[in-house]
Amino acid sequence: MTDKPSEDSSISDEAWQKFIEDAERDRATAPKEPSARARMVTERLRQQDARGEEPAGWRTGPARQEMNGRAARRRRRWAIIGVPLAVAVAVVAVRPSLIPGDPFGTAAPSPNGVAASPLPAETAAPTAAPGAADPAVPTVARPFAGSPAERWADGRAGITLPKATPVGTLSEQQVEQALRQTEKLLVDGNLDPATLRGERPETALAVIEPRQKELLDVLTTALRKPDKDHDPLRMFSRFDPAEVKLAGDVVKTRGRMTFKAGEQASVAVHADYTFVYPLVREGSNEVARTIIRRVLDIEVSDPNKYRVTPGKIAVVRYDQEIGNSACDVYDGYLHPHFRSEPRTGATPTGPATDPYDRSKDIDADRAEGCGVVSRT
Template identity: 45%
Template structure:
């Protein structure tokens, strides 16, 4: 499966798939949305991936918003929009004035520091006044762990799975075409096509986005007729971890914060607003002897998403940053205050603290 690793011959992959389709005894079973609804009995069986969606999301509070929460058991959306009146301060420097931070290798124990004086972003320095000024560019800001033999994979196979995981993050959240609103074909191609309920979600999300089928849960997209990104750099900070999962699979968790600077699409626009998206995606690189999966693809286990200044209860399928005029016309949210740059809190904790709150307040952008 790549340089330095072991590979499973194409003939073996084809045999697994043929036996699965023919119902051969002992063949790997294909993931089934209906089967995954069985619950405990299903979990006691072997040969099927863990459920990625088990319940419908809790009802979000209505109204014009700032910070909306939608929760599945392991699938959540948290949206935060900026309230400039709550700005607590700004991290010093901008552009290339500060030395870049080392790649994140573990969860920090505190949020990034702030300073009293506000330094606003500009077209020349879109990350000015933000901790992201010291973050990595694109995938350079995403920590990749050392590979080791895990589950059914050799060290070389794990290394390739980790690289493909980072490829998915790039294709879903950094690809210039996808950011302009194009369909994320490269990212979708990495998702196990035999996870039928996931495929149904993906088809619906791009055809008719809504509360339950929002493409922004997995992908970053802007409507290019309304906004455009500033420059070619997206700042990132985060890390990838892995462990042995069910049935010997290699379960990979990604926790990454992306910072997107944008201006209005109209010619001559120069007001820069930042949209900040933090995603935790858990994926399973399954053993093809136990689960029907195409070579080089993963099964989606769960995701959690936290978005600042990307729209609240606006299920258009696009991130919709607000600029000064829109923010001035919006009312403050009734949810908790959140620092979107604070990575010292896990996504699980953040979802739990937010609970069923409506739209809340970001302390900085």
């Protein structure tokens, strides 16, 4: 049928080619006779459908019709809520606190125990004391309730280091080491569980420049035999384990660390941190909080120019403010006051201060003697 016509045919080449194409198209679209097997399967399915049966097989499984019904309903529901869902996602992206339960941690503190969103790291001195927190009473389950510290970082996470850069003749690595050693002094002296229960803070002592013999002697005496002139609390946080223990295992921390070029080819590191300790007595669920703000000034000089020990830090200044601890007690431990018990130690005589106020330098407006705190 595809042979070319003879030369004496009256049909032109173009007409013959069109005839061939039309014939091929008609052949492809012509209805085909189903095979015998196809006819048998079709008839069996028709009969089962007439009886209300459904054929078994890998596509179905048990309760196929019920499952199909649920799937269809789900598809319809998604089709209906599709547009509102897109709008809701857009709204939540702007105001995530609208979601019940606050899965993104953006809700403010509330007296009903809803978790508070964490504060961003402190990068500069605040302009004022933190506002009033919710009036909830602290419990063992929620020891920072009613405190601004509920939104502070936990323990070591609150000690964030600035990015190290070269300072004078000191390299970036040397500055980084100075920052890390300052961090070790803070962590071991104020957060390590062994130190908190009165053990010797070996790591903290080990980072101090050995040539600072007078300072190390004072600290060693204070830890071994504390008195008014040798008080380990000036550098370290310690509680008498026979008297109190932490309510849980979290100490809240907030502050900042900075550095700049110092004198004598050195880097000067300034650390200013506040630690909040929730405490309970044995056999009691009452929670008391002690708040300590510590300021450290550290220097690390170029070992190529000065007689210093590489990897060690020189403590230029260490200062502290303590809130809610017995006055004029020099046994080397902090003694928090519990509201249900009579106060121990000397009676506070100074003006009331806010231990959470980090907006002023620790030396500004400091009152002499032992004062009271406006909140814990």
